[in-house]
Ligand code: SF4
């Protein structure tokens with residue numbers, strides 16, 4: 001069997017759902033892949049579904065912990081690295097060099113920026129921003145999917161409910177076609193779905209500090225663990241709890257330091273309390289349009305999204 005097919009078989013045996021290949025020539029000359037591995041000839045993307053059932057736990061407000069652990073920690077830190085190591089081993093057994101790349105959640109490209117998925121205190125800026133791959137855009141070049149309005153990778157199988165990792169290799173492997181974008185219709189549901197208003201409704205740009213605050217559960221209207229007297233020391237506490245506060249880095253840090261209603265996850269990641277409502281809103285939209293190829297026996301969204309009345313938090 002040719003190397004490409006053996007790589008696909010190996011990756012799928014390690015739980016990858018989609019595998020895509022791109023010649024390095026398809027990447028811009030200044031792409032980080034050429035700094036990371038100057039001899040790179042092929043970029044291989046492994047794409048894994050995030051279980052729809054785990055998203056549904058937060059959609060219904062019944063279970064939150066599984067999202068932070070299995071949908072993120074276990075996937076990013078166990079499943080993806082093992083799969084990419086196995087594929088890399090297979091490639092190196094053939095005498096080529098293979099360099100796996102998975103997201104480093106504690107690194108950001110710009111000083112002063114943050115990654116909402118990790119505790120802000122643990123985050124450092126990479127000295128050289130050309131040493132961090134663009135994980136979403138590279139998947140598009142590997143033929144895995146397209147970019148949605150809010151910058152997220154959308155696949156025709158699972159919509160935005162996916163995570164990816166890569167193997168860079170000096171083996172020359174036939175590349176796949178880039179997919180013609182056909183999923184994102186600019187409906188804006190992703191931005192509207194974020195109850196912390198972290199996605200700009202006009203540009204789709206993510207405000208990472210705004211996201212960090214609401215990812216962390218500051219919106220009491222969507223957080224069943226929040227003390228009704230929360231944030232007593234904040235003048236705009238009702239705005240914060242309603243998801244209406246506009247925060248900058250300083251205020252975001254104050255809010256996150258005061259937000260301790262849910263046990264922090266004792267690993268690399270911050271607890272996810274928003275359940276990536278942006279992804280859920282986009283998934284619901286794509287599913288209702290009938291454009292996702294992976295079909296389920298019942299719809300993802302079964303009722304109007306829940307929320308607590310803001311009056312519950314008045315003191
Ligand atoms: S919710 Fe709509 S605008 Fe946003 S990424 Fe999905 S399809 Fe595009």
Ligand code: SF4
Pocket residue numbers: 116193194195196197198199206210211212214215274275276277278279
């Ligand atoms: S829904 Fe959550 S992950 Fe998405 S932008 Fe809003 S806070 Fe960030």
